[in-house]
Amino acid sequence: MRGSSKSMIASGSLSRSTRPRRKWLRRLSVFVAICAAALLIWCLSIYIMIVRFDGVPKGGKPLPSDVGIVLGARLWNDEPSPGLKERLDLALKLYRNGTFHDLIVTGGLDAGGATVTEAEGMRDYLLAQGVPEQSIVMDSLSRSTYENLIFAQDIMDSRDWHTAVIVTHSYHGSRAADIARKVGFDPVQVSVTDSKVLNMAFHESREVLAYTKWLLMKPFL
Template sequence: MHWIAILICVAAITGSFWLWGSVSAYRNRETPSIQREGAIILGASLSGNRASPALIERMEHGLSLYRKGITPLLILSGGSPRGKQVSETEVMQDYLQARGVPKSALLLEPHSSNTMENLSHTRDIVKARGIGTVYLVTHDYHMFRALRCARDVGLSVAPAPVHSRTLWMPYHKCRECLALIKYLLMTKAR
């Protein structure tokens, strides 16, 4: 019985290190410089009917890729949070157009409510448009799970992680560890 308790503790500690490493894996990645046909910007909640600080960081990173000529197309993905009249996609579109991105350089996916739906619905848009190479823009702590979701829905993406200067990372990394556990359990159950 004593050895079983030790094995459980070792497994829990090892699992904790793996989870923390997974949500920290993309923290120090450089901004990509290889040109791609598009960049998917994942939604990150709203503050009222305005972009949250996290969403602004993601949009600014996507905008930077667009302005540097790394991608000519921004694919905006995010639905309407519970009780909101406006979708994350609409807020992103308004924000980016106000900063000079023409409507023709934006593709909209306004129906998703979580990361898996973001990438599943966006995959359909990317395939229908014949877009081959895309970046995935999300926060570094979220990138590991987002890349797994993309792979699981058959969407090939390259990471373009955002490092937050406004979010409190211990909270968001712990929350992402729990989301990753939930995701792994749900995919095992399928």
């Protein structure tokens, strides 16, 4: 009996000692589940903003403006990548229909062995399409969308330009518009093109992260 009693006491003590641990693990599991759900909701809301954007004004039909601003993207062998050509072709369409008569092309030197800046590659493409050199102004220093728009704004100020149409891809347009509002573009006008050449699953997923980073940085800028 004594041995049985000792065994029961030991078992009871062990059970009581594991209860706090189990309670803590349950709380941790609930906390992790809540965080995961919140993260999923956040990512989904950003994704919806990205994929539903179709320009500012709605439908991407901008008013005549002083200048078009083409946001930079990667070069391939010192020439605009197929994706960047889509942005440039939209800018050319707007230029040719008289929406603006001058262009700012933005983007610095890519990593990975590029020998010309994104802006230089874009300028060369536009020249080959018949745009006169005096109608193209380069920002060859910027390394982000925020810098693209800040430096483009400096160029506008130096040339007494007041209105602009920002040109980019649809997946990038919502963030570009929000950055433009933050840095003081008024009115904000963004014309966008859908891509037929980019891996949209990759770029939209990446844009969710980039948009999240921007929203975290925004209050401190």
